[in-house]
Amino acid sequence: MKRMNMPLIMGTLIIVLLLAVILFPEAFTSKSPYNMQHLIFSREGGSLEVEVAPHPPSAQFILGSDDMGRDIYSFIIYGTGLTILLGVLTAIGRFLIAVPMAISAGFGNGTSKTTIRQFNILFSAIPALLISVIILKLDYLAGLDKRASILAFVTVLSLVGWPKLGALLMERVDFINKQPFIRSEVAIGKGRIKIAVENVFPHLAPEMVVLFFMEIARALSMIMQLGIFSVFVGFLKIIKDTEGGVSFYDISFEPEWAGMLSTAKNFLSTAPWAVIFPAIAFFISVLGFNLFGEGLRNILQRKDSLFIPRVRKLLSFDIKYIWSSFSRKGKAFSVIFVVSIIFSLSFFILAGNGKKLDITDVSLPEAHTAVIGTDEAYAAARLISTKMEELELTPMDSESFIHTYTIPTVSLILEQKFVLGNQDKYSAGTDYTILDSPDGSFSGGIYDATRMDLFSMEDFSMMEDYFVMIDKAYYNDAAISYFMNKIEGSVSVRGFILVARSGEMHPNIYCDRIAPTTRVMISGETAKDIKDMEKPEINISISAKTLGETGLNVIGFCKGMDELLNEEVIMIGLPFNYSDDGEKQILGFGIRLMEEICKKDKNRRSLMFVFMDGTDYSKLSGIHALEADYPYSASKTKVFINMLDLNQAGFDNLIFSNLQAPFTRQYAWSLGRQLKSNLEQAGIGITEAKSIFFGDQYYFTDDPTYNTMFMDRGIATIIIAADDEGNGKNSIEHLGRILVDTINDNIY
Amino acid sequence: MTTSTEDNMNSLLKISNLQVSLGTKYKPVKIIRGFDLCLEKGEIVGVLGESGSGKTVSSRMIAGLFEKDESSMDAGEILFKGKNLTMLSEKEMNMIRGREIAYVFQDPTMSLNPYKKVGKQLRDFLDTHDIEYTSESLVNTLKEVGINRPETVLEMFPFQLSGGQNQRIMICQAILGKPDLLIADEPTSSIDAMLRKKILDLLTDINRKYGMAIIFITHDFDVAKYICDKLVIMYGGLMIEQGPLERILSNPMHPYSDELIKCASSLDSGDSRLYSLEGSPLVPSQFRDECPFYNRCAYRIDSCLEGIPKMVDVTGGSTRCPVWAERGKSRV
Ligand SMILES: Nc1ncnc2c1ncn2[C@@H]1O[C@H](COP(=O)(O)OP(=O)(O)O)[C@@H](O)[C@H]1O
Numbered sequence A: 001m002k003r004m005n006m007p008l009i010m011g012t013l014i015i016v017l018l019l020a021v022i023l024f025p026e027a028f029t030s031k032s033p034y035n036m037q038h039l040i041f042s043r044e045g046g047s048l049e050v051e052v053a054p055h056p057p058s059a060q061f062i063l064g065s066d067d068m069g070r071d072i073y074s075f076i077i078y079g080t081g082l083t084i085l086l087g088v089l090t091a092i093g094r095f096l097i098a099v100p101m102a103i104s105a106g107f108g109n110g111t112s113k114t115t116i117r118q119f120n121i122l123f124s125a126i127p128a129l130l131i132s133v134i135i136l137k138l139d140y141l142a143g144l145d146k147r148a149s150i151l152a153f154v155t156v157l158s159l160v161g162w163p164k165l166g167a168l169l170m171e172r173v174d175f176i177n178k179q180p181f182i183r184s185e186v187a188i189g190k191g192r193i194k195i196a197v198e199n200v201f202p203h204l205a206p207e208m209v210v211l212f213f214m215e216i217a218r219a220l221s222m223i224m225q226l227g228i229f230s231v232f233v234g235f236l237k238i239i240k241d242t243e244g245g246v247s248f249y250d251i252s253f254e255p256e257w258a259g260m261l262s263t264a265k266n267f268l269s270t271a272p273w274a275v276i277f278p279a280i281a282f283f284i285s286v287l288g289f290n291l292f293g294e295g296l297r298n299i300l301q302r303k304d305s306l307f308i309p310r311v312r313k314l315l316s317f318d319i320k321y322i323w324s325s326f327s328r329k330g331k332a333f334s335v336i337f338v339v340s341i342i343f344s345l346s347f348f349i350l351a352g353n354g355k356k357l358d359i360t361d362v363s364l365p366e367a368h369t370a371v372i373g374t375d376e377a378y379a380a381a382r383l384i385s386t387k388m389e390e391l392e393l394t395p396m397d398s399e400s401f402i403h404t405y406t407i408p409t410v411s412l413i414l415e416q417k418f419v420l421g422n423q424d425k426y427s428a429g430t431d432y433t434i435l436d437s438p439d440g441s442f443s444g445g446i447y448d449a450t451r452m453d454l455f456s457m458e459d460f461s462m463m464e465d466y467f468v469m470i471d472k473a474y475y476n477d478a479a480i481s482y483f484m485n486k487i488e489g490s491v492s493v494r495g496f497i498l499v500a501r502s503g504e505m506h507p508n509i510y511c512d513r514i515a516p517t518t519r520v521m522i523s524g525e526t527a528k529d530i531k532d533m534e535k536p537e538i539n540i541s542i543s544a545k546t547l548g549e550t551g552l553n554v555i556g557f558c559k560g561m562d563e564l565l566n567e568e569v570i571m572i573g574l575p576f577n578y579s580d581d582g583e584k585q586i587l588g589f590g591i592r593l594m595e596e597i598c599k600k601d602k603n604r605r606s607l608m609f610v611f612m613d614g615t616d617y618s619k620l621s622g623i624h625a626l627e628a629d630y631p632y633s634a635s636k637t638k639v640f641i642n643m644l645d646l647n648q649a650g651f652d653n654l655i656f657s658n659l660q661a662p663f664t665r666q667y668a669w670s671l672g673r674q675l676k677s678n679l680e681q682a683g684i685g686i687t688e689a690k691s692i693f694f695g696d697q698y699y700f701t702d703d704p705t706y707n708t709m710f711m712d713r714g715i716a717t718i719i720i721a722a723d724d725e726g727n728g729k730n731s732i733e734h735l736g737r738i739l740v741d742t743i744n745d746n747i748y
Numbered sequence B: 001m002t003t004s005t006e007d008n009m010n011s012l013l014k015i016s017n018l019q020v021s022l023g024t025k026y027k028p029v030k031i032i033r034g035f036d037l038c039l040e041k042g043e044i045v046g047v048l049g050e051s052g053s054g055k056t057v058s059s060r061m062i063a064g065l066f067e068k069d070e071s072s073m074d075a076g077e078i079l080f081k082g083k084n085l086t087m088l089s090e091k092e093m094n095m096i097r098g099r100e101i102a103y104v105f106q107d108p109t110m111s112l113n114p115y116k117k118v119g120k121q122l123r124d125f126l127d128t129h130d131i132e133y134t135s136e137s138l139v140n141t142l143k144e145v146g147i148n149r150p151e152t153v154l155e156m157f158p159f160q161l162s163g164g165q166n167q168r169i170m171i172c173q174a175i176l177g178k179p180d181l182l183i184a185d186e187p188t189s190s191i192d193a194m195l196r197k198k199i200l201d202l203l204t205d206i207n208r209k210y211g212m213a214i215i216f217i218t219h220d221f222d223v224a225k226y227i228c229d230k231l232v233i234m235y236g237g238l239m240i241e242q243g244p245l246e247r248i249l250s251n252p253m254h255p256y257s258d259e260l261i262k263c264a265s266s267l268d269s270g271d272s273r274l275y276s277l278e279g280s281p282l283v284p285s286q287f288r289d290e291c292p293f294y295n296r297c298a299y300r301i302d303s304c305l306e307g308i309p310k311m312v313d314v315t316g317g318s319t320r321c322p323v324w325a326e327r328g329k330s331r332v
């Protein structure tokens, strides 16, 4: 009976589990690690309970949350990749230094021997950990972007960690050299180098394989310790102005375990789970790699293992080639290699400062309008999907770029009129919005019920034959529809005039045709006009057509070129409906933008272009369908550039907001900042989107669709919308150029 | 002494006054204090001595098997076919090692690379020296050294074979190069007693067939008696007597040789009371400028403490005991 190799089995299990987590994090958690939920509301005994992060483990947060309300469990899951990668890279780095040193030392090179010894002495006097902390805390290193930061991290950890490995390997080489059979190789007249190649490498190989896994474990535990000292990759100092002055935060952006330890250690007494679970993750991985190494040692060091003969074969086959190319040729090659890397890097940096983005060379549909639910909208969607095919974008599922969704029954207003007294100056969308009405022309007097307490009223007879004016500010929507039903049930009225709450007015393109009488929403100014009139009379006429029940989102995926980054996606949301020629240009703009960004194969990250239907009416907007059935991994969607409200080809100011791209979303955050500064530099004025700060995040009040992706999917969002005012001194082409350049600039 | 210089020219190997220190540069320990050897073509010379007396160190020095930084040769020269081996470069030595001087180690199993198949081991050797061979000639040589089923053995790893078989493989490798000199360092000590005689016979056969000279190192007088023509006896890093086997057996010229012979013959005669030497052998830390055997010698006199005695020529060899040399002379 064979004895089971328990360490190997356990180690393999753990490593396989880690790999599974790294490759398919979605399978382990449906939550985005970036999602923050600072406050939890619950009703208990009739009163509202508010719980502030860090939340303890519960059904909602399996392992609890950190102080920013991020789910520890999904953070650990998504952090596995980067953490293990760091461990592996560090181990590789250490080997790259230690192996040549150890071998040359083992063959009597005094300098290497002394170097290994002295470094070991040095690092036993001053702990390697301390040196790493000091170096990696340097401001210069702390401010690097992700890749450079990983590189710096790995380099430092390799430099301080290799001597121990070097000494181990040197001992091993010594030991191999002292083996009696090496002496007999000398005795048959073989040269030293030949003996080294044939024996030392292959005999060292199993030990190296074993040590490699142990080294990963060692590196991981060092990374863990560094985390406690607030040193980790993806770390950036956040400077925040507070009343007391300027304060610094060490914040972990990227899901990565050491960073979790760093931020959470301050909450050890109040939120121990935020420290314990990442520490356990470290512990399990360290154990896994150690056990795996141990298990391998058990196999590889058995005499009948075929590992060494195989390595030898491999080596003796290749070595001649390597030897010959090593001389002048090898050097020449490496010089060319380095030069071409520098060259292509500088190319990257210099490229991308082109001309404006011209939208006149896009052939647009003939129709003058294309609103949701019409054949024209379908034609526009087809045009976009043809373009996507030309640009070799890929659809997200099956064969079609076009995703359909069901919309509620709604009608498109064909003609409308709103006359107050004898004034016909009111414009739809800003002064009035017809919400619901049968076709026809309706006129009558206005009964002002804005100062009445409709709750306590029982008799509505004085409203007979009038349009009833109600102020929405005093009641919620449910209450208002309750009143309207009640009034209509008891007396016959002409209709209802609802005074909008602040910011509630929206473009007047669609309406319902359900209610028996007209419901129109008016702005505060219009209401004031009415109140100023002695005997207000109103005439409303409307004709509308009921729309089809299908909305169309056109989604195309443009794969990034960088193997390491093309999992990450930048989502660009654009509108494609239009109701005049100005809006039609936005469709042209969207297509050109897509062309410009996708045609050059220089995007590192992948891009997802979503042309959404129904964007001019939040109720119909394709964003809800997209959110409900999101076609990509939400955690890998690094940012959503929401331009759904971009409906003017010329503007003075843009509404812009990167509030939902907070500093915890590195990429979105820095893209947002860069975009903002590029816009400002280009002389485009910026108006912040209206928002309120609630709990820990910003909610936009202008448009509920602004919040959808961030609040419901956890995708960082940058809002770019048209500001209604202005005479259009800036053109949309200008914005396009800035977008293309900013996205192409490979910022972190 | 013209005859002696002529000897030098004709001898296969002539070592005179070899002195070796081992250990690091900073802390060398003198191990060999005086070793001489003269070997003609086709001769078998035995190097005999207790363990620790310096047999292995001196024989490895001949083949240059020490690393430069672990050994230093303090005096003497090693003339092989007229060439001073100590003056050769590493590269030139590599041409000689294996090809002209073959070395068979004490522990065959440890000395064969555990991860190389036998066939690979042998072919590697042949390739190193560009020796032409066919698989047939390889198989034949294996048969010659007494390996049964050579085809199978070629595909086996050393750990799958017995010590005796591995020793035959080593010997096979040694004779594949058809060297002029074979150094065998206690080739039989780690093998079962049953197989010892077979290996000794094999070496004698090879010696006859190829006219290959052999330096045979052993601590066992019986083994030496069985195979050698000449003997060199070592004690405390010094050669203390050398001469033809017969003469030393019949008329040892050093008290230590005398003791060795007595030990051996008491074993042979099956005496119930084994004769054994009092005291313990000399280790390098105890080396002093005096006769190395002084402490254990029954014939010691005060003058034995006055420096290390010089080698004195006697009839049929030389000895490091001036007292016995004198007595022998007077006896003759
Ligand atoms: N590398 C070494 N460094 C120091 N002393 C050594 C070394 N190798 C052998 N010696 C010492 O040299 C002496 C002679 O050793 P050796 O030649 O192996 O004896 P033997 O006659 O048994 O073959 C012994 O005392 C041994 O301890």
Ligand SMILES: [Mg+2]
Pocket (backbone or CB within 6 Å): B055, B056, B057, B185, B186
């Ligand atoms: Mg020995």
